[in-house]
Amino acid sequence: MDDATEVQEYQQMDHQGVNSAFVDDLIAGGTVGPRVIDLGCGTALIPILLCQKQSDVEVVGVDSSVEMLEAARIEIELGSVTGRVHLEHADCKVLEGFQDAAANTVISNTMLHHVAEPARVVAQAFRVLAPGGRLFLRDLVRPATEAEVEALVTLHAEGETDYARQLLRQSLHAALTVAEIADIAAGHDIPAEAIRMTSDRHWTLDWIKPDAI
Template structure:
């Protein structure tokens, strides 16, 4: 029997949770995300990062090309506060602009304003994943890319615990619990393929890209 999905809060509004997330080791995951993004096709120069969190991924992407400008979007005030510090420390205040907005809707933002829309680990926070996917599709220009990656829900509790020990075994208990909750909240590969198809994205654009991640890589016609 497939493990049932258990939703977690949509945003990290508590300061201690936001800090705990920032302190987790995301460097390798973000490096691979950026490697795959740039290897898969044209990226930028205008990039929107939906659900940017502390902006570590936005910094990784911007560091690859000085011509890239990133609009980093998050709803959490606490996350955006941490993001500003990280961007300042990285010396990228001119390259990365923070916006507080709901990534599910991006109300008030025009269509087709980005060459590339990315998102990492946002979808598992959302009850209705199609909302953010459709928004990403709306924001990207014709011939632009939508590149979304998130966790993939395992089939059993034992599989969840194996992944927690493998990828967060050296982290503290708070970090382990954050990963555990995220895996429970994630979509399966079949679920995200069905959701993407409802949004008009072909199933071939949705692939399992690690033992715990799926990725949408779609180019707008």
């Protein structure tokens, strides 16, 4: 979303429930941080919420959209986490300038379906994650039928704008299946058991990278 109008439309959507569930599940599932990288941070609502709930965490939010990052700077100030959430404009398929093993935790929420080559993002997430660190990825799952897509749009985008409904519809069509993300993960020796359905429309990958031998 490099258009200011699109970012404004995005900000008007109700993300609170999804974001809260992401952060709560992340914290409940194990150790987080202290160094966290959020791939596709958008307006940084998840990094902000995470820092508000975990006092010892600092987050680097990465996004390729300048407009999203500009909006994120305002949200960071409003959320009183200035100095703990840092923003980087970068392509998550490359992460140029990020060192290997730079983070104790790498997270991403509903970003992979926006990327034409999601395997490259997963590869970068694996690279910048330190041994013993935690990978926590969540995204939409692609339904098997058009009827299932429409049912999810009706259920979860009721009361939203036409733009929001269409964005969810397109996102569901673009999303990976559990089998597809499992196949990508297998290339990094991440077992299929690390991936599971965690809602009627989301899969979650939660995995600890083995310590270096």
